[in-house]
């Protein structure tokens with residue numbers, strides 16, 4: 001009897017057997033916020049296009065689309081069958097969890113990987129890892145098959161090909177042939193993805209996946225000449241900065257990096273980046289990414305200006321860019337300072353026969369940082385950029401800072417618009433949260449950065465260039481796997497110059513960030529994190545405080561947001577000094593910027609032409625600067641511990657303390673003086689970028705003497721210190737930012753950061769999120785806990801990103 005039953009096929013969930021049942025299920029998931037309406041729309045669209053498409057295919061398509069909203073560029077089929085409930089972000093924020101619809105695990109029960117792949121064998125809808133016009137692409141991955149929406153498969157291909165082409169045209173050494181073949185993908189011709197993609201259903205599909213606009217640069221139907229498509233032969237031509245002479249390079253590196261006994265990773269990173277037309281410099285906060293890149297630019301410029309043939313000596317066209325206005329402004333500030341104090345005399349004498357003029361060299365190092373959108377020339381209301389393959393960027397070197405925030409679509413657009421001979425240098429912290437949009441390009445590229453994986457050729461070359469041998473454990477021979485071409489172009493900076501051993505912020509970031517290769521080590525990791533706090537108190541880390549809140553009305557929250565809760569820190573935050581011995585001011589709360597707002601208000605009664613604005617500009621600058629002293633960050637948007645609940649709650653606390661004058665309605669959704677706002681979408685008309693922060697101030701109303709008018713003051717993004725005054729009614733996409741999500745805080749830094757963890761487990765709570773939040777703190781960090789065990793929970797959960805960019 002038993003054998004007979006065993007032979008019967010297992011009954012599968014009706015949603016896998018009949019399309020109407022699947023559509024009902026998807027509708028229920030959408031209703032509960034488990035799935036996006038877009039994801040269901042895609043499944044319905046595909047069903048209309050090919051009515052006989054089997055339900056498991058439509059389900060896979062909806063799940064693949066859903067992954068995009070969660071940052072993954074594709075659906076990993078085997079991983080989904082292993083842990084089906086991870087395919088949806090469950091529970092979504094704000095779900096009351098009652099009467100749940102069937103979970104993915106119930107629906108997928110009984111479906112094997114073979115069954116699923118057989119269902120995907122549908123040439124009308126799914127292509128097998130190849131160009132074509134199907135909306136979906138089924139492609140192999142390192143851990144098993146994946147399903148992509150075609151557009152994202154194409155972005156990935158474009159990035160792979162553009163990077164691989166640069167990795168094959170190193171200036172100084174050439175990797176072995178077999179590695180080159182791996183880099184390009186032995187079974188794929190580089191021109192494959194350039195084949196016309198007729199995609200007849202594209203516009204409808206794009207609507208279905210929320211992508212009705214795309215950059216021209218990635219539009220394969222465009223008949224624009226592929227002027228910038230990189231090919232090894234293009235790239236092999238000599239660059240103006242000739243870094244092939246290892247001896248000259250070594251002398252120049254010695255001039256930039258005073259020698260020390262051990263390997264200086266900054267020097268090694270500079271050397272590797274000078275050698276390769278594509279390079280990544282990754283590292284945690286304060287490890288010297290900016291310092292290194294400034295020296296790299298000085299080196300490249302010196303090489304270019306010092307060329308022996310005077311006719312060919314010309315300065316390189318270098319551009320610096322960052323994904324958001326905020327990140328651009330930050331880099332702008334730090335790079336300008338570093339260029340000014342860079343000692344160039346030795347370098348200038350080390351290159352070329354005559355040497356290079358120091359002031360010419362200094363002037364040739366740019367300090368202006370633009371956003372990627374501006375660089376590519378975004379046009380209002382379209383994702384089409386002015387620069388693309390047919391109209392490439394006019395530059396020789398592009399440096400992108402905060403590259404962890406660049407999503408796959410933007411990275412593909414940048415790479416496609418980059419001339420074949422231009423260098424690309426990516427800077428960023430591989431461990432930070434990735435962009436909210438799909439694709440963690442930097443994290444994917446840096447998967448092996450920790451171990452180095454340098455080949456014997458690279459190790460020998462590095463030793464010749466830097467004068468220091470490469471320690472054994474960074475060599476591929478140590479790891480017993482051949483170093484990939486990509487590994488040779490990546491350098492990881494490992495020493496923080498901002499946080500020393502006495503810094504709790506640095507220690508906590510390190511403990512939280514420690515990878516967890518084996519779940520059995522979870523308890524050990526939790527203990528290591530707890531130990532940082534166990535050193536609390538007078539003898540403990542003086543920059544760390546821990547605050548427990550019982551409920552959102554807890555008076556502890558008022559103390560934190562108004563005053564900064566200095567009592568939570570050892571010695572009330574008094575008496576600390578920085579590395580140079582300068583005093584560090586005790587931690588502050590929002591009262592500080594509101595006090596500057598009140599106490600420094602100009603007495604002038606006119607606000608009109610440029611001159612009359614100056615006192616107001618100075619006031620706004622002081623208020624904005626004071627505002628950067630404190631920021632509350634939280635993981636969630638919704639619920640009492642999300643920004644939506646906390647923003648009005650904090651507004652009320654500040655009003656109670658006498659620092660704000662606003663009604664409940666204004667605090668909830670209106671305008672009031674002192675309101676800090678965050679721009680949530682680029683507004684090219686106003687010149688405001690996603691991530692910009694402005695403060696609402698009351699100015700004299702020139703048309704009605706004695707009365708005031710609210711305007712929002714934003715720092716101008718060109719680093720000029722000017723203030724942009726914007727009428728609130730013109731701001732289309734802003735939100736109050738007493739509380740900010742950790743996601744939005746990327747690229748920013750605050751003197752005192754308070755990181756608030758929610759009171760219940762949530763999939764969004766990961767080690768990357770906690771690490772990103774912690775590393776936003778410059779001098780003071782308050783960890784705010786609202787429930788038990790959430791820190792433990794978070795530090796042992798990692799973001800799983802699925803993409804195919806790991807190996808090149």
Ligand SMILES: Nc1ncnc2c1ncn2[C@@H]1O[C@H](COP(=O)(O)OP(=O)(O)OP(=O)(O)O)[C@@H](O)[C@H]1O
Pocket residue numbers: 266283284285286287288289290291292334497498
């Ligand atoms: N080798 C070094 N020796 C001493 N101080 C250094 C060194 N490298 C960098 N610094 C200092 O450490 C601080 C951080 O450096 P830098 O801004 O270059 O780091 P970063 O990695 O770009 O930081 P961020 O996290 O802000 O991106 C700066 O004050 C810099 O002057």
